[in-house]
Amino acid sequence: MPPSQQGGALPLYLQISEMLIRDIAAGRLVDGARLPPERDMAKSLDISVGTLRKALSELESHGLLDRRQGSGNYIRSKATPEGIYAFFRLELVAGGGLPTARVLDVARMQKPADLPCFGASIDAHRIRRLRFLGAQPAAVEEIWLDAGHAETIVAADLSDSLYLYYREVLGLWITGYEDQVGLSPCPGWAPPEFGQPPGAPCGLVERQSRARDGSIAEVSRNWFDSNVARYVARMR
Amino acid sequence: MPPSQQGGALPLYLQISEMLIRDIAAGRLVDGARLPPERDMAKSLDISVGTLRKALSELESHGLLDRRQGSGNYIRSKATPEGIYAFFRLELVAGGGLPTARVLDVARMQKPADLPCFGASIDAHRIRRLRFLGAQPAAVEEIWLDAGHAETIVAADLSDSLYLYYREVLGLWITGYEDQVGLSPCPGWAPPEFGQPPGAPCGLVERQSRARDGSIAEVSRNWFDSNVARYVARMR
């Protein structure tokens, strides 16, 4: 039986791409896995090759699929410049170094007034982290996640990639964001381990992240040591 | 006769989208213009509707076309975050303000050693500009354009959007770039009109721009006054 395409349902090609995304998030499709040939896959899904290709294009645009002519379609869900960590765009000046983070503090509170207006809830979770690139402390980070997406947050559950945590644990799919980069003094709560003392001039990345429904789910600020790291953006 | 699709030529749908882009850049298609219905357009171009739709999708992904079901396809070439000026990513902290620039200096010389390796030529054109957002001086800019793309450059010919100039005058189509944002002292050649004196801490945007063939055609550096402007990046 063909997948349903009645009523107000999503278009078929989006149903397929979302199904594949769920398979990736659930671990049924691991990084590097090769999908069956398009014709076989289309036949087993009982859809046309053209529709399947449109679904795969969606995945590709999300950076979750690597399409190689003459070879095959390969899942990409690991830490690559275009993968999961594409969202995190601080890189070592010297190059290299995988991004990791240590949670400093997690708390739920009312949104302070100086935050940009976002989300539906009055409350938000505040997460403060020290971010590393390789062994090098590179930035201190403060995240505000709208409380509508999670009742409570357990620090121990957080993975290095918060977006992965959002997707897998909270079912929250971040589809886009907007960054503003400027200069700002290092905040007072930065631990000594972070090279810059409070008040020192740091680069500041302010981010607003959007969920699939277009609402702003999360707001974050990253103060980075410009001697160590730089913000990187790639287009096209 | 159908458009040629032989040898190592571009795919047909890319030929069509590039033709439309040239029409937009040349002013033959103005902002807000409505294209003919897809079926008519496909017939007059002697291509299939599917191929035309793929070309239009390309334009849409470049932010140059607004597709409205039941209504039509509309050109968008005005200064919007996703439009022609999408490449220019400095914005006023206060918001608003159209980007313009005043050329300070144009010279052709050997590439200095401190530049990242780029382009095929030994020489490069150095363009220095003072950039404005509205009436506000926001950044000083130094551009290195590989000499392989132009024998000489006349300062008077440069438009506010260099990418427009590249496309229209040089036939050089910039398809992507990579930005690195950090902190750097204001350069000595910055004019007094730029708020920051030489040596003052400024934001620095280093850009490498790629041509369609994947080569790096241009390298630029923008020092911006973080009291006035911020670097902005949007994803998806």
Place this chain on the structure above:
DNA sequence: AGGAATTTGTGCGTATGTATC
């Protein structure tokens, strides 16, 4: 208000080109 005409969106099937193995 409402229905017909117009226009883009979705989906299918097929044939051929081209890169990879």
Place this chain on the structure above:
DNA sequence: AGATACATACGCACAAATTCC
């Protein structure tokens, strides 16, 4: 060189959104 697999291109039918009378 041959087989495999993705990319491009064509054409058709119907659905959904918009516009117009």
